[in-house]
Amino acid sequence: MRRASLLLGALMALCAARAHAEDVVIIVNKANLNAVDIEFVRRVYTGALKGWPDGTPVLAFDQSEDTESREQFSATVLRKSTANLKAIWSQNIFTGKAMPPRLASPDLEMKRVVAGDRHAIGYVRRSQLDDSVRVIER
Amino acid sequence: MSNPLHKALAALAACMLAGAVRAEDASAVEFSGSGFLSVVAGKVLGGTHDPATDLGYRCPCFISDYAQNSVYESGRVRLLPDSRLGLQGTAATQGGRYALTGQVVSRGSDQGRPELEWAYATAELNSEWTLQVGRKRLPLFISSEVQDVGYALPWVHLPPQLYGWEIVNYNGVNLSWRKPLGDWLATVNLLGGSETARDSDYWHIYNGKHSRTDARWRDIAGAEAKVTRDWFDLRLVYITSLTQNRIVSAGETEYSSPARQRIHGLSLNADDGRWVARAEFLYIDRRTDYGFDHAQLLAAGYRFGNWLPLLSYARYRQTVPAAPDTAEGHDTWSAVLRYEWSHSSALKVQLDWWRDRVAPAFGSMHGDARLISVAYDRVF
Numbered sequence: 435m436r437r438a439s440l441l442l443g444a445l446m447a448l449c450a451a452r453a454h455a456e457d458v459v460i461i462v463n464k465a466n467l468n469a470v471d472i473e474f475v476r477r478v479y480t481g482a483l484k485g486w487p488d489g490t491p492v493l494a495f496d497q498s499e500d501t502e503s504r505e506q507f508s509a510t511v512l513r514k515s516t517a518n519l520k521a522i523w524s525q526n527i528f529t530g531k532a533m534p535p536r537l538a539s540p541d542l543e544m545k546r547v548v549a550g551d552r553h554a555i556g557y558v559r560r561s562q563l564d565d566s567v568r569v570i571e572r
Numbered sequence: 573m574s575n576p577l578h579k580a581l582a583a584l585a586a587c588m589l590a591g592a593v594r595a596e597d598a599s600a601v602e603f604s605g606s607g608f609l610s611v612v613a614g615k616v617l618g619g620t621h622d623p624a625t626d627l628g629y630r631c632p633c634f635i636s637d638y639a640q641n642s643v644y645e646s647g648r649v650r651l652l653p654d655s656r657l658g659l660q661g662t663a664a665t666q667g668g669r670y671a672l673t674g675q676v677v678s679r680g681s682d683q684g685r686p687e688l689e690w691a692y693a694t695a696e697l698n699s700e701w702t703l704q705v706g707r708k709r710l711p712l713f714i715s716s717e718v719q720d721v722g723y724a725l726p727w728v729h730l731p732p733q734l735y736g737w738e739i740v741n742y743n744g745v746n747l748s749w750r751k752p753l754g755d756w757l758a759t760v761n762l763l764g765g766s767e768t769a770r771d772s773d774y775w776h777i778y779n780g781k782h783s784r785t786d787a788r789w790r791d792i793a794g795a796e797a798k799v800t801r802d803w804f805d806l807r808l809v810y811i812t813s814l815t816q817n818r819i820v821s822a823g824e825t826e827y828s829s830p831a832r833q834r835i836h837g838l839s840l841n842a843d844d845g846r847w848v849a850r851a852e853f854l855y856i857d858r859r860t861d862y863g864f865d866h867a868q869l870l871a872a873g874y875r876f877g878n879w880l881p882l883l884s885y886a887r888y889r890q891t892v893p894a895a896p897d898t899a900e901g902h903d904t905w906s907a908v909l910r911y912e913w914s915h916s917s918a919l920k921v922q923l924d925w926w927r928d929r930v931a932p933a934f935g936s937m938h939g940d941a942r943l944i945s946v947a948y949d950r951v952f
Contacts, residue, residue, distance in 0.1 A: 449679075451920060458874070461890070465728070473752075473755070474752075476802075477757060482750065482753065482757050482800065483699075483750070483757070484696065484699050484750075485698065485699015486699070489699055490699070491667065491699060492699075493667060498916060505775070512617070513845065514845060515845065515912075516880070516915045517912040518843075518845065520723070520916055520951065521723065521724045522914055524608070524718065524721050524723055524724040524951045525721070525724050526716045527606050528606070528608065528658070528660060528675070528717075528718060528720075528721050529669075529709070529717040529718060530673050530692060530694055530704060530708070533604075533662075533664065533668040533671075539865060541872075551733065552782075552925070
């Protein structure tokens with residue numbers, strides 16, 4: 435019985451951790467007035483699109499693979515597993531179709547680079563959001 | 573680089589990068605490197621072989637990649653046919669708007685000798701148009717360009733009924749365009765160039781393991797169009813060229829007369845994160861040479877967490893109107909199990925059943941074969 439209780443407790447803790455995985459928000463520079471949707475973001479982060487609707491280049495930033503923000507972004511925004519994305523980017527890189535997003539981690543650094551470049555796009559946890567950047571609503 | 577076209581392409585590529593670097597501070601050039609590795613072990617489990625046919629291979633044997641002369645011969649476990657290491661370096665400026673890329677591949681099938689297989693300059697003309705000049709993989713099929721990057725594929729080796737041709741690279745120019753059209757993303761790629769494969773690996777399989785054949789494709793011109801919607805894409809390709817070859821080991825010094833070929837391809841690919849499905853169809857018109865080639869591939873798989881089991885069937889048939897008894901044909905059923913070992917590596921095991929369907933006068937060639945192969949693929 436004691437072993438069953440321990441197992442139940444561990445499962446509940448796991449579920450709680452899942453439930454509290456924090457939402458991420460997509461951010462762009464405040465001077466960037468392009469109207470884009472979630473499909474645009476997915477295409478940029480899979481290397482299929484390289485420009486904003488106004489024709490200027492997109493500068494995409496990603497967080498480190500081991501961060502909660504990256505995991506949440508891949509799962510909830512891109513809706514792809516990390517392995518699936520790695521396979522897509524392997525194709526892009528080794529065929530010269532696209533260069534991978536640059537790294538800007540953690541959230542504080544991501545906000546700093548996006549706030550400093552009008553072509554940039556990135557993402558941070560919702561709790562880290564402030565008015566230095568503009569949010570793309572999902 | 574003795575061909576004047578190659579010299580012109582090299583000069584154009586150098587000019588593109590020089591112009592880009594001059595426009596920017598040289599210190600703004602960013603260097604990056606990546607690589608891929610596949611360690612593959614395979615063993616022929618059985619099959620058939622006609623002793624009257626001796627091409628120098630120990631058969632029953634399984635051809636896993638015609639273009640690289642990757643043949644698993646019978647007997648012990650073989651590590652060389654499909655194992656390979658690729659290293660890629662890129663120098664880019666202006667955030668990747670201009671770039672020079674080189675890729676060196678070392679293959680077990682080539683005794684590990686490193687070869688510069690890709691070398692090209694890229695210019696992003698704007699957000700829709702990209703120009704590339706240099707040496708690249710010819711996009712005959714949907715996965716041609718990543719055929720060497722095992723991690724990017726569900727198979728240990730792609731079905732050879734489609735993915736096997738005498739020329740796989742070319743020196744030339746390609747101009748690509750991409751644009752969102754509603755929920756779809758459209759891409760079009762136009763290409764042109766030429767290629768000469770001296771001591772073609774492909775022709776060893778037909779003319780003998782120790783033979784030497786040169787193959788040449790001139791006036792390559794083609795277009796590929798793809799529409800993508802989230803998890804689905806449809807691709808059409810048309811490529812034409814003049815083909816010639818000469819069997820040097822048979823004393824031929826002149827190339828055969830140029831024969832026009834027209835390659836038509838259609839592929840449908842779906843991957844919604846769980847289901848994986850693919851259909852590819854190839855039709856080649858080489859009526860001024862021997863006739864026609866037809867190849868098809870059907871594949872389906874389903875992901876369970878880190879596991880992806882996949883089943884595929886590939887078929888190749890040749891039509892030779894003047895001599896139907898000499899037509900080549902074969903099928904392969906493949907069962908693959910892929911496991912995601914980490915975010916950048918995968919383990920795979922694949923079972924293949926090859927059935928020879930050649931016409932009587934073609935000769936038994938390599939016969940039927942069953943192969944088991946195990947692979948460790950990674951990218952870095």
